[in-house]
Each structure stands twice: as structure tokens, then as C-alpha cells.
Amino acid sequence: MNERSFTPAAGRFAPVRFYDPVLALTRERLWRSVLAMHVAPRPDDVIVDVGCGTGSLALLLGRVEPRATVIGVDPDPAALDVARRKAAAAAATTAACASPQWRQGMGDAVAATVGAGVADTVVSSLVLHQCPVPMKRAVLAAMYDTLRPGGRLVIADYGRQRTAAMRLAFRIVQLADGKADTQPNADGIVPRLIAGAGFQEVRESETVATVTGSLSIYVARRP
Ligand SMILES: C[S@@+](CC[C@H](N)C(=O)[O-])C[C@H]1O[C@@H](n2cnc3c(N)ncnc32)[C@H](O)[C@@H]1O
Numbered sequence: 222m223n224e225r226s227f228t229p230a231a232g233r234f235a236p237v238r239f240y241d242p243v244l245a246l247t248r249e250r251l252w253r254s255v256l257a258m259h260v261a262p263r264p265d266d267v268i269v270d271v272g273c274g275t276g277s278l279a280l281l282l283g284r285v286e287p288r289a290t291v292i293g294v295d296p297d298p299a300a301l302d303v304a305r306r307k308a309a310a311a312a313a314t315t316a317a318c319a320s321p322q323w324r325q326g327m328g329d330a331v332a333a334t335v336g337a338g339v340a341d342t343v344v345s346s347l348v349l350h351q352c353p354v355p356m357k358r359a360v361l362a363a364m365y366d367t368l369r370p371g372g373r374l375v376i377a378d379y380g381r382q383r384t385a386a387m388r389l390a391f392r393i394v395q396l397a398d399g400k401a402d403t404q405p406n407a408d409g410i411v412p413r414l415i416a417g418a419g420f421q422e423v424r425e426s427e428t429v430a431t432v433t434g435s436l437s438i439y440v441a442r443r444p
Contacts, residue, residue: 227296227327228351230274232397237299241275247431252438253281255427256346256377259440262286266341269294269367270321271328271360272348276304279321280311282344291321292335298325328352329359332366340367346377349414350406351398357405361418368443374420380428380437381409391434407434415441 231240262268262282266289270279273293283291295301301323308320326334328348343364349357364374382388388407395403415423420441427438 228398228402229297230300232394233399234397237275237297237303240300241277241303244277247433247436248429249277252377252427252429252431252436253278253346255429256344256375256438257281257285259375259426259438260285260342260344260373262289262291262342264288266290267339268292268342268344269331269335269340271331271343271345271364271367272351273304273321273323274300274347276301276307276321276323278344278346279304280307283321284311284315292324293321294324294326294328294331294334296325296327301325329356329363331360331363333363335367337366338369340372341369342373342375343367344375348378349376349411350379350394350403353402354405354410354414357410357414358418361414361420365418365420365443370443372443374415374439374441374443376411376415376439377436378411378439379403379406379434380411380425380439382407382435383428384435387430387435390432393433411437411439415439419443 268291270293273279273295279291279293382391421444423441425437429436
């Protein structure tokens with residue numbers, strides 16, 4: 222993979238329309254709710270969702286706090302089309318939900334896409350495990366630049382796979398997304414990379430066992 226290419230939401234072999242139904246099998250409501258709890262959006266917050274895909278997290282955060290500004294960024298126009306359709310459907314059926322803004326862009330360019338220092342919180346779910354290690358580093362550096370000083374980073378992704386059962390389950394993800402990009406996550410690289418990007422108070426605050434491996438929630442703060 223070169224620096225401008227990316228693994229699409231449903232992996233290397235499946236079209237994006239399969240992504241949401243498959244993800245629903247991963248205890249998605251549980252880990253997304255825990256993620257939203259850690260984000261704890263407030264009125265007037267600017268929240269940037271890096272690698273927003275089909276928009277589920279951005280839409281959830283907009284429902285939790287309709288007065289927040291939520292910006293979803295993803296390189297894949299097909300995923301963003303799904304996100305826009307879901308946002309339109311949510312607006313038609315939900316009384317109070319903020320419609321996120323959608324922008325096309327790679328994660329390592331997110332500060333250029335939305336503006337440096339604009340975000341109170343940067344969130345990201347299930348993106349870093351799809352990136353080569355140099356891209357993981359570049360995305361985290363760009364997330365840092367996107368946050369205002371004191372701003373928070375909240376990431377959900379496959380983390381260290383601590384048991385034989387979780388390592389076995391994670392092979393499903395490795396089949397879809399390739400071993401080279403995913404194995405460093407399974408080996409526990411993510412907190413080190415977050416700290417290496419300059420973040421402080423780096424914590425793996427939760428782990429959630431799923432049929433596709435163990436998901437971790439990481440939180441950190443830009444000093
Ligand atoms: C597994 S999907 C997760 C989508 C969404 N965040 C969610 O939780 O459902 C991974 C997403 O990351 C995007 N992606 C892959 N590489 C990326 C990169 N280098 N920068 C930003 N987004 C990337 C893909 O286009 C895809 O939509």
C-alpha cells in the first residue's frame with residue numbers, strides 16, 4: 222500500500238455496503254456507547270471523527286449532543302455517500318440530532334482538511350489497525366495538530382489481543398485487512414504511538430471482547 226491508498230471500510234475484498242451489517246455483529250452498540258461516554262460531548266464542542274467511514278460514530282455523537290459541531294473525515298467517497306444517506310434518514314426520524322459535516326480526506330491530512338487547533342476532541346474508531354505503521358504515526362501526528370491545547374483524543378480500535386481466543390478471533394480482521402497493518406495493533410503498539418505523537422495522560426481505559434477480537438478504548442490529552 223502506498224501513502225495515498227487506504228483499506229476500505231469492509232476490508233480488501235468486500236464492498237462498503239456490507240460494512241454496517243457485518244459490524245453490527247461485533248457488539249457494536251456496546252463499544253460505541255462506551256466510546257461516546259468517554260467523548261462526553263458538550264454544547265459548542267468541535268469534534269472531528271477521523272476515518273468516519275459510514276458515519277455511525279459521528280451520527281451517534283450528534284444525537285448525544287445536538288449542539289456540538291461534528292465533522293466526519295474519510296478518504297472513501299463511497300463510505301461518505303452512505304454516511305450522508307444515514308444522516309438524511311436520521312434527520313427525518315429523530316427530533317433532535319445534529320447533522321455532521323462530511324469531508325473527504327486522509328487522516329494524515331486532517332489538520333489541513335479541517336484546520337489546525339480547531340478541535341476540542343478528536344475521535345476515531347477502527348481506523349489505525351487498517352494503516353501501515355508510518356501512516357498510523359502520521360495520522361496521530363495530524364490528530365495532535367487538529368486539537369487545541371488541552372483537547373482530548375478518544376480512539377476505539379483493535380488493541381493488544383491478550384488471550385488465545387482473542388488472537389484467534391482477530392484472524393478474521395487480519396484476513397480482511399491484511400496482517401502487516403493489523404499485527405502491530407495486536408502486539409499492543411497503539412499506546413506507544415499515541416505517546417510518541419506528543420500526547421499525555423495516555424490510557425487504555427476499556428477493553429471489549431468481540432467475535433472479531435478485543436477492542437480497546439484509548440484516551441489521551443494534547444498538552
Ligand atoms: C473499518 S472502517 C471504520 C469506519 C468508522 N470509523 C466506524 O467506526 O465504523 C475504517 C475507515 O477508515 C478509513 N481509512 C483507512 N485508512 C485511512 C487513513 N489513512 N486515513 C483516514 N481514514 C482511513 C477507511 O476509508 C474506512 O472508512
